[in-house]
Amino acid sequence: MTNAAGAISDAHMPAKMRISQATKIYQTKSGGVHALDNVSIDVREGEFLCLLGPSGCGKSTLLWSMAGLHGLTSGEIRLGSDVITKPHPEIAMIFQEANLLPWRNLGSNIELPFEIKKQPPNRELIKKLLKRVGLEGFENKYPRELSGGMQQRASIVRSLAVDPSVLLMDEPFGALDAFTRDEMNLLIQEIWMETGKTIIFITHSIAEAVFLADRIVVMSARPGRISTIVDVDLPRPRPVKLQTTPEFLERVEAIKGMIDHRPAT
Template identity: 40%
Template sequence: MSSTIRIERVSKSFKAGQPVLHDLNLEIRPSEIVSLLGPSGCGKSTLLRLLSGLERDHAGRLLVDGQEIVAPSRAVGFMFQEPRLLPWLTVRDNITFGLQVRDRRQTEPLVRELIEQVQLGECADLLPRQLSGGMAQRVALARSLATQPGVLLLDEPFSAVDALTRMRLQELLLSVWQRRRFTMLLVTHDIDEALYLSDRVAVLSGRPATVREIVHVDLPRPRDRRAQEMLQQRAHLLEALRVAGSNQLTGYGTPFGV
């Protein structure tokens, strides 16, 4: 259960403003994990929202398994920066929220499996207000996987939790991915996160965003966050980001811009 993503010459501008994405190309293989890294405000999230069908009216083509994205679909899971749990539903009901089948008896095996995979064994009947930030984000992960999507899009999913929780969540995400093998496209600000999770890191330029450079991270998993190769890649990515960000000072979308 994993899909191919093809992004072909995608451009996007919002009504009032300047172009956000320009002629962007990227292809992601089944089960691959790709991170989008770029200066803040460069349009990473916009690309993700286009792929999820939340955002429309772009030029170019967005394809998942050869099908053009026209509206949100259950084949594409989306994880937001915040958990966005429905506060009136229990953990269990939040997880099953996106399922068409509402029958408890039919969904129970799947829910049990997901709850076990995101390590929320005892929490199925709790309400969101009773959860910590990390727990809530785990519920959100389970919810986005409940429809068994072939693609999971993640928009800075762990940026709101503390460093230690973030590392645990990254490990958990990989453990779930290893069992389900969905294709992942992840927006992040965090170079270490990109390096720890991804097969490839796409470095985007500032607005309007294009793919500036693609860095392959050919390291076996589980990765050692402090391994020499990781540190080298980190330095390389940092440099690429700095170059990508530097054109912001003269290009579009800056206070000093045209």
């Protein structure tokens, strides 16, 4: 494991997404909230990057900016040569809640992004993805008939059905029980290995970050800054039982020591 503080770039690989000096101050009635301060990251093509940090350190703020869902106060985010100022067709986002519409069945929830864009749904890809995540045959079920894990699988299918090259995930498994979370972590690792998508994944669980990531961006509390970036060199595919091995626990402990535990002000 190696650490490298500050703005990170790898001269040998082109950045898939480039975050340059991202700063965000929310304007509220009681004044400005400085959520992100001068964050620069080069996200590599095809990497699994985890953003790790305590609650309130600006992780979602950064991800929402990367998705083009809100603007930065200063700085810039690029996908290739495109500056991100609004949602981009190559970037999909998955949230902690599956956000399925309760009055639509699974199939029509998954087709919703196509309806919004007035495009024909890619039924062949949807069928393949449903099978891949174990939801084949559930197309006619309604969200209330599905477990939380199944709903989150459906939201993964909905995001991948538009064939994005970048997947942004904001604590996607944070609301699931520990067993389902392990299953989902295995699934997302497999999908990532099969598809070569670039994934940026937010978590406040150090173990989840070490299990999933190629690199972990450790953020410090408000205003959100990068405190360090850690390479995770554990071989893949990583099995769940890896989490009880000394080499895994060693990495978790090392990162624990890097987290800034000062209370947010």
